Amino acid sequence: MDFEATSEQEQIREEVRKFAENEVKPVASEYDTAEKFPHDVVEKASEMGLTGAGIPIEYGGAGYSTLEIAMIVEELFAADPGVGLSIVATSFGSDAIQGFGTEEQKERFLEPVASGEAIMGAAISEPDVGSDVSAVSTTAEKDGDEWVINGNKMWITNGSVGDFFVVLCDTDPDAENRYDGFSQIVVESDRDGFTAEKITGKLGIRASDTAELIFEDVRVPEENLVGEEGAGFLQQMQFFDDTRTAVAAQGVGIAKGAAERALAYAQEREQFGRPIGDFQAIQHKLSDMFTTTEAARMLTYKSAWSVDNAEEQLTTLASMAKEYASRIAVEVADEAVQIHGGAGYVNDFDVERFYRDAKITQIYEGTTEIQKNVIARELMGKGF
Numbered sequence: 001m002d003f004e005a006t007s008e009q010e011q012i013r014e015e016v017r018k019f020a021e022n023e024v025k026p027v028a029s030e031y032d033t034a035e036k037f038p039h040d041v042v043e044k045a046s047e048m049g050l051t052g053a054g055i056p057i058e059y060g061g062a063g064y065s066t067l068e069i070a071m072i073v074e075e076l077f078a079a080d081p082g083v084g085l086s087i088v089a090t091s092f093g094s095d096a097i098q099g100f101g102t103e104e105q106k107e108r109f110l111e112p113v114a115s116g117e118a119i120m121g122a123a124i125s126e127p128d129v130g131s132d133v134s135a136v137s138t139t140a141e142k143d144g145d146e147w148v149i150n151g152n153k154m155w156i157t158n159g160s161v162g163d164f165f166v167v168l169c170d171t172d173p174d175a176e177n178r179y180d181g182f183s184q185i186v187v188e189s190d191r192d193g194f195t196a197e198k199i200t201g202k203l204g205i206r207a208s209d210t211a212e213l214i215f216e217d218v219r220v221p222e223e224n225l226v227g228e229e230g231a232g233f234l235q236q237m238q239f240f241d242d243t244r245t246a247v248a249a250q251g252v253g254i255a256k257g258a259a260e261r262a263l264a265y266a267q268e269r270e271q272f273g274r275p276i277g278d279f280q281a282i283q284h285k286l287s288d289m290f291t292t293t294e295a296a297r298m299l300t301y302k303s304a305w306s307v308d309n310a311e312e313q314l315t316t317l318a319s320m321a322k323e324y325a326s327r328i329a330v331e332v333a334d335e336a337v338q339i340h341g342g343a344g345y346v347n348d349f350d351v352e353r354f355y356r357d358a359k360i361t362q363i364y365e366g367t368t369e370i371q372k373n374v375i376a377r378e379l380m381g382k383g384f
Helices: 007-034 039-047 066-079 081-088 094-100 103-115 232-238 240-268 280-308 314-345 350-362 368-382
Strands: 120-123 139-143 146-157 164-170 182-188 194-198 210-221
Touching (some): 007 039, 007 066, 007 081, 007 350, 039 081, 066 081, 066 240, 081 240, 094 182, 120 146, 146 164, 146 182, 182 210, 182 232, 240 314, 240 350, 314 350, 314 368
Parallel strands (some): 120 164
Antiparallel strands (some): 139 146, 194 210
C-alpha cells in the first residue's frame, strides 16, 4: 500500500486547488447567502473534467480512481463545501448506471453528465424513510411497456436542477424477501407528473440544491429500469463503500479549510500586544486540528485505496473513514470558530460557514450511528 502520490496525481491536485482558489472561494459566500446553485462555476468545472471525474473515459469522463477523486473532493471542499458539493455531485447516482446499466443507458445518461450538459441525482430517502432504506414506499407498477411511478422522495441533492434521477422504487410489495422487492429506475425531470420543490433554510451547504421530489403517475419506458428488476436494494448497498469514502474526503476538506483559516487568523490577530498564535492555548488547538485532520486524511486515503483494490476490509474502512472524518470536520470547524472568537460567529469570516457546513457530513450517506453499526457488524463478523 503506497500513499505517495504520483506526479500525475499531484498535478491533478494542484490544478483543482488553483481552480478552487480562483473560481470557488471568491463566490462562495454569495451563493451560500442566496441559497443558489452555482451554475456558472459548475460549467467551468465541467470544462476541467471535474463533473465527470468518476465517469469512465469511454463515456466522456476523466476515469479517475477513487483515491484521485478523494483528492479532488478534498481540495474543492477546503475552498467551500457548498459549491464543492454542487460540482462533485453533478454525477451523483451515476455509479448505478456504470455498474448495472445497459450500453444504451450509459451513452444516454453518462455522456451528457460528463460533458456538463446535464446534472443527475439519486433519489432514495423519503419523508418517513432515512436510514431504513428497506422501508421505501415509492412504487413503480408495470403498465404495458412503461413503469408508472407514484410517491415522493426527500432531501434529494440536485432535486430542482437535475435532468434525471436514479429512483429507488418498490416494484414488488409482495416479495417473499422484502429486499428483493426494490428496483432502480431512471426518471427524467421533464416527465409529466414529476414535480420538484426546492428546500430552503438549510443549516449549511446552501449552494448545493436540495429538493423534495413528487411523482404522480409518472410514466417512463421500461428500458429505464437499471439492471434487473428486484435487484435495486442490493445495487444500492454495493456503492456505499464508494460514496462513504467520498463523504470522508468531504470531511477532510472541511477540516483542512477550517484549520488553514484558523492558522492564518492566529498569525494575524493580536491581543495583549502580540499575535494570538504566540499563546500556548491557541498553539495546542492548532496542533490538535492539524494532527486530527492528517489522521482523517490517511484513513480516508486508505479507504479509497481499498475501494480501488477491492481490499477485503473496504466496507469497514469506508465506514471508519466516514465516521471519523465527519467527526473531525465538526470538531476542527468548531475550534476554528473558537480561535476567531466573536469574529467567527458572523459571516465576515469563512469559518462561520464551514461550521454550519460540517454537520451534514455526519448525516448523509449514513449517519454516524449507522457507521458505528456497520463497523461493529463487520468486526463481530470477521474481525479486522
